[in-house]
C-alpha cells in the first residue's frame with residue numbers, strides 16, 4: 290500500500306451549527322481516491338449534520354502501486370540490460386564527483402550523494418560519470434541490494450529508452466510492463482470499487498436527508 294498526495298473535488302461530512310464544515314471522506318483527482326481526507330463546506334440547516342462539496346486534499350492510500358517513470362515506488366525491481374546507442378548530452382554534463390550522473394539500463398542516476406558510500410570506492414564511479422555505465426555495472430556482478438539502490442538514485446529515464454520492470458526477487462517471470470520514458474501511469478481500479486467510493490457517501494447523505502424530511506412531516510391524527 291502506498292501513500293500519494295492528491296488534490297481535487299471533495300465531499301465532506303461533519304457536524305456543524307448553521308453552515309456546517311465537515312471533515313470526512315474525500316475524493317480527489319482521477320480515478321476517485323479511496324480513504325482520502327476531505328474537507329467540505331456544509332449546508333446543514335440549524336443544528337445538525339452538514340455536508341457539501343468542497344475541496345479534498347491530503348494523502349490517500351492506494352491499494353495498488355503507482356508507477357512513475359517506469360518504476361514502482363516501494364518495489365524491488367531491476368531493469369533488463371539494454372544497449373543505448375547515443376550518450377545523452379544532458380547526462381554528460383554531470384561527470385564530476387560534485388555532480389555525478391550516469392545511466393544504467395536506461396535509468397538516469399544521480400549518484401553524487403552515494404559516491405562516498407560506494408563500497409567499490411568513489412573513483413571507479415566517477416570514471417564512468419556522465420556516460421552509460423550499464424556494462425561496467427553489470428560486469429561487477431552487483432548484488433540485488435545494489436540493483437535496488439539504483440532505483441533509489443534514479444532521477445529520470447533516458448529519452449527514447451524504455452525500461453522494463455523485473456522482479457528482483459526469486460526467479461519470477463518479468464512483469465511484462467514496458468513503459469515509455471517520462472510517463473506517469475496509474476494503475477486502473479476496478480469499476481466496482483470506484484462505484485462504491487462514489488456512491489456510499491451519497492447514499493449516506495440521501496438517507497440522512499430522507500430521515501430529516503420524514504421526521505419533520507406532520508403527524509397524522511386518527
Ligand code: HEM
Nearest residue numbers: 408409413414417422425426429430431432434435438439
Ligand atoms: C557503474 C559503475 C560502477 C562500478 C564500476 C562499480 C564497481 C563496484 C565495485 C568494484 C564494487 C566492489 C565489489 C567487491 O568488492 O566485491 C562495488 C560494490 C558495490 N557497488 Fe558498485 N559500481 C558501480 C556502480 C554502482 C551503483 C550505481 C550502485 C548503486 C546505486 C552500486 C552499488 C554497489 C554496492 C551496494 C556494492 C556492494 C556489493 C554489492 O552489494 O554488490 N555500484 N561496485
